[in-house]
Amino acid sequence: MKRIGLKASCVVGFDGTQHVLWRDGEVVFEGSRIEFVGRGYSGPVDQWIDYGNALIGPGFIDLDALGDLDSTVLTLDNGDERAMGRMGSAEYLAAGPRETYSAEEEVFKYRYAFTQLIRNGITTAMPITSMYYREWAETYDEFAAVAGVAAELGLRTYLGPCYMSGMSYWRADGSLAHHWDEPRGLAGLAAAERFFKDFDGSHGGLIRGALLPDRIQTCTPTLLQRTSALSRELDAPVRLHCCQALSEVAMVEQLRGTSPLGWLQQLDLLTPRSVLPHGLYTAGDDDLRRLIDGGASLVHCPLVFARDGEALNSFGRYLAQGVNFALGTDTWPADLLENMRHGLNIARLMEGGTALTRSLDLYNAATLGGARALGRDDLGRLACGAKADITVFSLRGLHLGPLFDPLKNLLLAGRGDDCIASYIDGRCVMHDAQVNGVDYPALQRQAQRQYEKLMRSHSDRAFARPDWKTLFQPAIPFADDYSAAAPLSAIDPLS
Template sequence: MKASCVVGFDGTRHVLWRDGEVVIEGSRVLFVGRGFPGPVGQWIDYGNALLGPGFIDLDALGDLDSTVLSMDNGDENAMGRMWSAEYLARGPQESYSFDEEVFKYRYAFTQLIRNGITTAMPITSMYYREWAETYDEFAAVAGVAAELGLRTYLGPCYMSGMQYLQADGSRAEHWDEARGLAGLDAAERFFRDFDGTRGGLIRGALLPDRIQTCTPALLQRTAALSRELAAPVRLHCCQGPGEVALVKALRGKAPLAWLEELDLLGPRAVLPHGIYIEGDDDLARLAHSGASLVHCPVVFARDGEALDSFGRYRAHGVNFALGTDTCPADLLDNMRQGLNIARLKEGGSTQTSALDLYNAATLGGAKALGRDDLGRLAPGAKADITLFSLDGLHLGPLFDPLKNLILAGRGDDCIASWIDGRCVMQDGQVNGVDYASLQRQAQRQFHRLMQSHADRAFGQPDWRTLFQPAIPFADAWSADRPLCTLASPNDDKR
């Protein structure tokens, strides 16, 4: 492949080749630079584009994103997102059918590829589940990932508890230890059956839900299994003051100290989001452990929250990966907003650079996974390659392609993607996917998801009353009119 700009790796850092070449053979990179001396079966010239390593998203949305429902919608507790005591007493139910659960991953994985993400560790919401995820579901999800060609770290999420809302507005915890341990058994079975399959494209991971929804026994067994299988463990922690207070109340320690006690704080630990860390002692503990933080700046900034200093964490030696955790699945947007937020929090531009965020999306994610063959383009590395067009008018006049993309680029500037040496997207089209059909089915499912909010809310109100648009609707809702009009090619135009 040829492009006007190629991001290579010199063994220590990314370097930029002007009018560069990348030669791949099978699933591996053979050469990066200029003037390849050997025979080549086919040259592909991508012209004015940035050819670089694929992005790694370690908190990748695998769902139909519901944050649009809670945005500027008042008290989230009243909208039926969180379980109510009434709902818990009646017995939680699945919001989707089995096929719909699998479809949401197809929809999300397509979005990831479309935005230049080549390696993903997906995340979905448990509020819409009867309990947690299942082995059979993920056996099907692995098939979807392999069909699309996305490199994934998969496993059913498991948990031993769930917070719910009481009638007085306070929160309480519901525990089911047996169900949590059964979920871990399913995760182990999935790992043993699927890790390394599809030519290594599918890898296993242990994915407990959140630190406050897991009991000591569940996390202790997770730690032991991680050691036995050499499996990465992703655990959401330090992401809110309520979580930190609850962990202290239940376990007598702050989250990171508790994980250290459980022997879960180590190089295989992948921890979104790490915003609420208690001072330099916790940062030193985190850095010394070798654990990685997954930084997801966009989704937290929407609620007015942010990491206090990306640069300070890095100065302590903390390894950062990046995640999206919401729609759009745009890591360029997360780099841009992450950079801006870091400089606002740090009061200047000296502690955090654009390259720091790009490194997190590539080399940092690879380090978190223990992979020295991902996140870089060098001989022997996996041929996970993305091409971002530099022709867009919105990018402005070019000086440095990476700076232009981080300042003004967007995920759909990605025009081609290769994963494991296979072209999975060309000219912005993911292979084998009908975008219009995909969007129509997603809209139908999302309509059902909105309706399910009424079941979880106290009193099971009319679901139409639970969501407020940014601009008030001019007419009243009738019983037969959906909140969103679903257009199809056969619908009358109106």
């Protein structure tokens, strides 16, 4: 194993308590572990790489990582979501839900998404995809292939097939209803257990297992109780989306007689193994105390909710009371820098000032907070003995403006694609902004073809099966019927 040394004008180190900034700093690692962070390393080094005016820092941890060709962006300014076929109608359910993609296309979407994550400086991911265009949920065989893609690209991932015991659908009168299939949910949990036992720690520890039930409102009590027991048995993290919609809160309160977090507490699913996106709608201080006492972590995804005019009421107040925050992208773009920027600005709008939330709080959530949520003290930091998960962000971009503080410049004006190099487990997976082994133009063309297939599927799920092109309105109206004559896949996005 070679001993590699990295140099840059700025290095984010870790002093055992907090991130600290080294000017003209160095990071030295051998194999998968960091040996030195600071300045003036005097030992032997096989190769020095000087990145010049750049910020070397820990890789970002994304615990609601976009693993999809994102469908949430299709709702942008397209009217009532009930009419556009994102969630299935009663007639679609009666006809029998079906897969939108082939098995190969399902795996491709992860290759595309994982490339995007690496490109944006994310080194550890717990991916999320939509179940709306699936026949039911994810499968063991699918995720065996996904693990291979992650290992090939070199992305550190926490994986497992999503499972659920119910699905939501729209009635003809516009009301929300739910279809349940308990045996199918329990079969999904069995597949998740099998995957965990087969793949946890595989590929040199790069692939870790996780239990990933869909959402609190699509899981029966039995499914969640057995998930809780299996999490204890395997010491496996559990990610469960909750407190993300008023309709969810109302449903849980009606069915279970308590708030979503109160229900999770009864099920013993508020523990240090619990990773909970999104936490927007909580029952006041009682729910916060449940979170804090249980040791569960919230995964904050500010961008996807801001698009719909929703926001966490106070990131800073929750943090001050002891809630551990991680960050997630959830939606396109897979850019945690953008989510940090939105998170900071939204928090200050919601809090009415600058006193409660600092820029560093969001950066900590993307690094140290994510590591804590995973129970990992070897991730999210550059320190001796930590994993060599390292990113390099260029500080040369004109868009960054005059430099006054490298991290603040990146949070104010940076983009994920300012990341020019990435090392995961000591392996260089991206150099000069090029993810190893990935043909960007070919990847983008395949994604474009596949995305049109996704858009066409909205017609099947909508009432009366309207022409799919009528469901998606451009921001500026077309001057002629060009949109109907030229399907999206006929337009080369790279030409």
